[in-house]
Amino acid sequence: MGSGHRPGPPSRGRGGGRPPPDRERQLVLPGDEIDAHGLQPGPGTYRVHGRTYASVLGLIQHRPPVVRIVPLSGRYIPHAGDVVVGTVTDVQGTFWLLDIGAPRWAPLHMTGTPWKIDFGETENYLRVGDSVVVAVESLESTGRIGVTMNGDGLGKLEGGTIVTVSPARVPRVIGRGGSMITTLTRHTGAKISVGQNGRIWIDGSEEAIRRVTESLRLIDEEGQRSGLTERIASYLTSTEAPAEGLMPGPAPPTRAEREPEGEPPEAEDEPRLEE
């Protein structure tokens, strides 16, 4: 888009076989008028006097029946079914409050765990500061975010490290069809769990954790540029040498043990930023 004032109408229908005007990946700011192509205003937009405007900074996405803005910044906005990494911030008689990076703390009720807990026993299972993998179960109009620990790959995290990236970068961390995650695990042997909220749990040798952390920092800072997976791969290859003599080949984990809870099939969802 041009510099200066209001952006012009997005270019039409360059999106191959997709429903007409999609993926024009135009950057808009709050207050920018956008061309809705007759679609309903979706998340990140609002309508006044029949005109549609952006309400957040992000990229336009026409996805019938709505036009929406995919945010490029901001806190994690939960969606039902998301798998996230959270930290316990408060313990009550029947539930814990988790910080999942969302606008509000999410209550995890003791019935949402695999454990049989008596009233008041909650602190024996999870304490303030513990980290867990949970799934977002329900979203209420009050803003309450219900989460559960019942499900494949959900549970308390033991050991390892948590690194935070912008939630907008999560699709980059996963990569198309999981390519980025595969690259990271193959080169380092680390176990990696990606929460949709941008919190990423890493476990493995100190060296592996360090290299994954550095890779994630690169992704967070340069996440929108093209050829990211290749650049991360070359970074990992270039840092491989010193480690080799010390730890003879940590067997690459199998797919199952590596990423059991599976990142939601999400990467394909976001507009492509690569050339």
Add this chain to the structure above:
Amino acid sequence: MGSVGAKDVPVLMSPDGKRIDGRRADELRPLAITAGALKQADGSAFVEWGANKVMAAVYGPREVHPRHLQQNNKAIVQCRYNMAAFSVDERKRPGLDRRSQEISKVIAEAFESVIFVEEFPRTSIDVYIEVLQANAGTRCAGLVAASVALADAGIPMVDLVPAVAVGKVADSIVLDLKKEEDNYGSADLPMALVPQSGRLVLLQMEGHMTRDELHRALDLGVAGCRKIYDVMRQALLDKYRADGPAPGVAA
């Protein structure tokens, strides 16, 4: 500001219409904005505007503390405007005073009217404005910084909110007062505009103006806000295009 010390009053307007720093009546001071200047905050911005230097940080929406302030149908907007002790010539006594409380309040209310607060019930959006160096117009500079920081934080809102002060100096209506003009001028009229709707969300006045002068001042201020708006937009585009799709994506 009356006539006390009239002898020391600098010449605020030369016969050929130049102001104390050489600007014409409708000219702004140089304005530079950096979006995302802080890493820790959800959103941030640094504004250098004339000799003003202002940092803004935004956190949220997040849990409300203290909890009794929580509103069950919308987010609250809390603002803290503060001047550093070293921001002015004479050391400013640190902490809350009447002036900073008032400015915090009017800025919070300006933002509350443009943010879609009902999207985040029971949460707080916290806006921190720190004036590092002051030279008149810091509430406007703070509001501009905070508005860019809010957009950087991904907060949904109607529009960015540019702001500027117009004043009356040596019987002329002039845009964007600097310190001497503010001190020795006869009126100061800060305002904040929502360009999308043309609404003003902040309008205060100190001093005296005729009705006619007020109308001219409003026109001048709105025109100034639109120039500031362009700089605000560019700051955000620069940040998000730099790490966004390569320039000239269309190709």
